[in-house]
Amino acid sequence: MKNVKKLLAGATVAILSLGLVACSSEDNQYSPEQVINNAMKENEEPLSYYGEATMNMTEEEGNIQLKEWRSKDGKFKVETTGAAAEEHAVTVNDGKTITMYQESLHQAMISKDGEAVTALAPSPKDQAHQLLKMIGDTHTISIDGEEKIAGRAAYHLVAKANEKNTLFGDQELWVDKENWFVLKSISASGDHQIDLEYTKIEFGKDFQDNIFSIEIPEGIDIQNIDEMYESEEVSLEEAAQHVGQPVLYFSEEDGRKIEQIGMDDLTAELNRVEININYVRDDTPLLSLSLFKTPEDSEGDDLKMPGEEPVEVRGIEGTMIEMEGFRSLFWNEEGISYSILLNDPDVTFEEVIEWAQDMERAE
Template identity: 85%
Template structure:
């Protein structure tokens, strides 16, 4: 499932115990940590509901309309509509197979793998779980009163970032007082903001099985995710052959060792082969070096990530991100894109940039 996670992202559903300082709130029955812990708990019985929501992103002018059906036995259907007629997508889980259809791409992806279901279509609650997990140690969380959202009483949680340069900025969540469902959220990341709000929500709904079915149009491309190749372990020489030219790497010295070299063939999905070299030192993860042949038109090349700064790497202009929980160095050299993710908190970006000066070319 590594390919699925790389292509579509992952969502983790877990019970999170946050180390928040306990506070006293005269006007609220619960403290912030109690609200969060309740929101993170699994319900005694899975929720079934029908919901309608609106999502807005600062990077896009248009808003997205969402309709969602979820049953107690895990089946679900999610429809999204954009401003243009062909901006229509449907994701359906009928209990056996998950199907994702995107009208604008004339493409559908299917899977019968249980892990893929979570990765492909995390529920809003799963996404809230993951967000709370990420900000638990980097934000101060408080309750800012109560509000009505979609006709339901909700606690308004405000999470303020403790530091300026964090991957996630200030966050706001409105949590249903009865069942701890997240009815509304505002998420800041750098200059980007995503607003999601349920305008209609009906709990304890019962659905006919035909709700969780989909009839795909004729002539579209159907891709079976389960048949995608997993990461293949290769040698350094084989890695260079797959990229089509010699590549840069960190030599094994000063206790630094290569733990694994993996190749992901993403030709069908992203039109590239990606090499990942994982390094350890004293049996502790040190860093990961990813590289691929730079496409002529690299998508997203002009997009700026939160906290991204310009930096010189091997005398070439690149970028760095030095944030709590995510540190990265990126540059392009001789037609190959290189990305370093630091895994050891005791190693600085400045050290890695210095190490990069002594990188060697593969044979």
């Protein structure tokens, strides 16, 4: 589970406009932009394949070996093995339920939520494609020839960060020339680096249904993810009590209405309680306000997210992120971390910042 969480960084960020530098040699048929666009198109048309890969992470000891079965109808099975034999994990989606079993923890987790399947168990291919979406505005991308990976011809893409201290550093990807599958990637994020390379890949595979099944040993603790992360509905006053101090919120004015106030107890995972307030206007999603008590041991992060710019909110230095389909504001005030997700495309940052000046306090 630890390794899966590390691989999920940025998976929920929306698609960026790809501003690429077309640079190709005489032997290259495509520009970097064409290679990436074709890779994105392939991501929308799932392949059926069996693959074996090796993964290295800078903060881990030893390699992680990965075996992967994926069918066109969305079913999959992924087995990972660490340096020690007991570091064995299996994730299976049989088309109805996703099951994640980690042998060393003697624990299994299940979910029937389709969105959870995508978030909890993206394929290495999906992760590489998400990376491509996020670096378009922050990197210069070129083709550095062709190479053989797992016996297949691949374009070698090199993405150089335009600025220092960005969340994503220099990146390299090797994209299959035939079907635009990412066969190898070297991905730097801050002080961490993940190297993934397929050593065996077989496309067009047909699998029996029993491939996408799993037997959980007796005595294993099975937890339902869908039940674990259900939000508890609370009032504004209860929200402040759960956080442990007064909190700011938008009053119901100018057509704004509070649709729901949810409390997520994340003390086990993140040592915090998070409050999420969803607003609508004319029965249409307007914005979401999330807040939690800032941890005392939190340290400033100098890494810049893609699309991030400084902004002042309520007289306090904060940040805003604007990308295609994703707009958000962040700031810390009186020991509380606030974030606002703008859901209505017609609402501007300037409007929300102005509304924030008049935020009220719930105690």
